[in-house]
Amino acid sequence: MLVGSDVAGFDYKEVLLADLREDPRVSAVEDLGVTAEDLESESYGEVAIRAAEAIRDGRADRAILVCGTGIGVAIAANKVSGIRATVAHDSFSVERSVLSNDCQVLTFGQRVVGLQLARRLAKEWLGYEFDPASPSQEKVEVISAYEGC
Numbered sequence: 476m477l478v479g480s481d482v483a484g485f486d487y488k489e490v491l492l493a494d495l496r497e498d499p500r501v502s503a504v505e506d507l508g509v510t511a512e513d514l515e516s517e518s519y520g521e522v523a524i525r526a527a528e529a530i531r532d533g534r535a536d537r538a539i540l541v542c543g544t545g546i547g548v549a550i551a552a553n554k555v556s557g558i559r560a561t562v563a564h565d566s567f568s569v570e571r572s573v574l575s576n577d578c579q580v581l582t583f584g585q586r587v588v589g590l591q592l593a594r595r596l597a598k599e600w601l602g603y604e605f606d607p608a609s610p611s612q613e614k615v616e617v618i619s620a621y622e623g624c
């Protein structure tokens with residue numbers, strides 16, 4: 476499990492990181508930054524691409540990324556082949572992002588969603604797992620085929 480943010484998502488990222496570290500369903504969490512010591516060290520694109528590449532390469536399974544809106548980190552992560560990332564600020568979208576779309580990356584916007592809602596949504600998200608035997612699989616495969624992976 477990876478977490479990351481830019482400066483605009485740093486506060487939420489820190490809280491979500493602490494939650495994940497306490498969650499018995501999560502075996503290991505890696506913080507990709509940014510850090511309190513160097514808040515401006517990377518933009519949302521750099522952090523999100525690093526997270527997405529780690530998932531693509533099998534070094535991690537999922538990631539939660541935070542920026543101001545959740546949009547920038549989602550766009551950047553989706554540029555990495557094989558990665559499906561989305562911003563989701565409601566329970567149903569969080570569920571469907573996994574069960575319909577097999578998204579490995581959930582993103583939040585610190586300037587958009589309340590902290591307690593984001594924390595709850597992250598907990599819900601952890602409980603979902605895509606079923607490759609479901610009817611959604613062939614729809615996801617259309618995207619994978621386009622990407623050639």
Ligand SMILES: O=C[C@H](O)[C@H](O)COP(=O)(O)O
Pocket residue numbers: 481483484519542543544545546547548
């Ligand atoms: O999607 C982009 C994010 O919201 C980012 O945190 C803020 O970007 P901006 O400073 O260009 O608005």
